[in-house]
Amino acid sequence: MHERYAIVSGSTFETEIGYARAVVDGEWVHVSGTTGYDYATMTISDDVVEQAEQCLRNIESALTEAGCTVAEVYRVRYLLPEREDFQPCWPVLRARFGSVQPAATMLVCGLADPRMKIEIEVYARRRL
Numbered sequence: 001m002h003e004r005y006a007i008v009s010g011s012t013f014e015t016e017i018g019y020a021r022a023v024v025d026g027e028w029v030h031v032s033g034t035t036g037y038d039y040a041t042m043t044i045s046d047d048v049v050e051q052a053e054q055c056l057r058n059i060e061s062a063l064t065e066a067g068c069t070v071a072e073v074y075r076v077r078y079l080l081p082e083r084e085d086f087q088p089c090w091p092v093l094r095a096r097f098g099s100v101q102p103a104a105t106m107l108v109c110g111l112a113d114p115r116m117k118i119e120i121e122v123y124a125r126r127r128l
Helices: 014-017 049-066 083-097
Strands: 005-006 022-025 028-035 073-081 102-107 120-127
Touching: 005 049, 022 049, 022 083, 028 049, 049 083, 049 120, 083 102
Parallel strands: 073 102
Antiparallel strands: 005 022, 022 028, 028 120, 073 120
């Protein structure tokens, strides 16, 4: 039987809503939709590119705790309220995922807080 456990970031949202930043299930790592909040300070930038950078730092932290890296991401989903905010984030996203080339989807949709300009979720497969 394989292991299953949750990874929490300390975000108040996890407690208030009832979810984990990520769930590790054997070799699979499912990282929840992650926004640009700096969870240590519970602040968020007004700039979409800075939010994207923080999203990726938050995701990388969860992946590290799960025992894997961005190199093991096979699927990424980008969620943005404003379509025109996506292209400015491309250099940041390419820097992390350009060599990995995961399957990707971008959706335009409302997010939980109007200050949120991007949310990113990833799925990774740990090399056990």
